[in-house]
Amino acid sequence: MYDQASTLRKLASEREAGSRRNMRVIAVSSGKGGVGKTSLVVNMALALAEYNYRVIVLDGDLGLANVDVAFGITPRYSIRHLLSGEKRVEDVLYPVDRGIKVLPGASGVIELANLDRGQLKNVLVNFGRLEKMADILLIDTGAGLGHTVLNFICASDDVIVVMTPEPPSMTDAYGLLKSIKSQSEKVNVNVVVNRVRNESEAEQAFERLQYAVSKFLGMPLNLLGWIYDDPLVGRSVMEQKPLALSNPQSHAYKCVQWIAANVAGIYLQPPTQNGGIKGFLSSLLKN
Ligand SMILES: Nc1ncnc2c1ncn2[C@@H]1O[C@H](COP(=O)(O)OP(=O)(O)OP(=O)(O)O)[C@@H](O)[C@H]1O
Ligand SMILES: [Mg+2]
Numbered sequence: 001m002y003d004q005a006s007t008l009r010k011l012a013s014e015r016e017a018g019s020r021r022n023m024r025v026i027a028v029s030s031g032k033g034g035v036g037k038t039s040l041v042v043n044m045a046l047a048l049a050e051y052n053y054r055v056i057v058l059d060g061d062l063g064l065a066n067v068d069v070a071f072g073i074t075p076r077y078s079i080r081h082l083l084s085g086e087k088r089v090e091d092v093l094y095p096v097d098r099g100i101k102v103l104p105g106a107s108g109v110i111e112l113a114n115l116d117r118g119q120l121k122n123v124l125v126n127f128g129r130l131e132k133m134a135d136i137l138l139i140d141t142g143a144g145l146g147h148t149v150l151n152f153i154c155a156s157d158d159v160i161v162v163m164t165p166e167p168p169s170m171t172d173a174y175g176l177l178k179s180i181k182s183q184s185e186k187v188n189v190n191v192v193v194n195r196v197r198n199e200s201e202a203e204q205a206f207e208r209l210q211y212a213v214s215k216f217l218g219m220p221l222n223l224l225g226w227i228y229d230d231p232l233v234g235r236s237v238m239e240q241k242p243l244a245l246s247n248p249q250s251h252a253y254k255c256v257q258w259i260a261a262n263v264a265g266i267y268l269q270p271p272t273q274n275g276g277i278k279g280f281l282s283s284l285l286k287n
Pocket of ligand 2: 037038039061066140142
């Protein structure tokens, strides 16, 4: 069977080593909590690793250690030990699957949040040998309009705002975009619509947000992709095993692979909700 993902992996690995840019910092954020940021960050890191990107995930959530929980790990050190100089970057980075490294935030996130935007960017990019160790630094910023979240976003090259098609999630996404606009004009803003039933639900939700954002904020928005509502996501959270590892064939992970491909600049067809030709045939048989 033709395996599109392995072909893409091969293509991605054939890129010249020298063509890699400096580490790109991508913040994943949302207005409202619980919309799927951590699931996206963890699985997108695993998908990017499939395309041969070296990824570091910074758990920038001030609350519970979301990323640690998702990977089922209990790291001893956090970014606080780096900031204090007690530990080297190699000691703090926690290796997980596919060469990905987790940079636990914990209480050190508060210290990071107190840096100004320029300092934060320098810290993120120049932490010891961090920049040479990864192509992409993915930050799970946590939700809301807090100082920490906005600081992470403004220090990043790109932000991915996650929302669901539900009105409260969309209004909170709008609120976050408004705050981003008031802090920085430079960030590239991308949207991922999570937990959709079908493609048109995702497009309609995005278009509604885009209409308001362009009318009232005059801000360009890019639809990076969408993720189908999939009960396997909840199960992987319960099992503390990322979907990419427990159910790589799931609809939701196929969408994340597509989103990661968009980030990597690889063209991939959006996954259909009923699984392409197989779904087509099964729906044909049902009728
Ligand atoms: N595509 C999906 N399909 C079904 N359920 C999903 C999907 N994405 C997320 N969920 C559910 O939503 C819950 C919250 O997801 P997640 O923890 O990734 O959100 P979050 O935005 O990081 O939350 P918080 O703001 O609390 O950190 C998950 O436990 C999962 O059950
Ligand atoms: Mg989270």
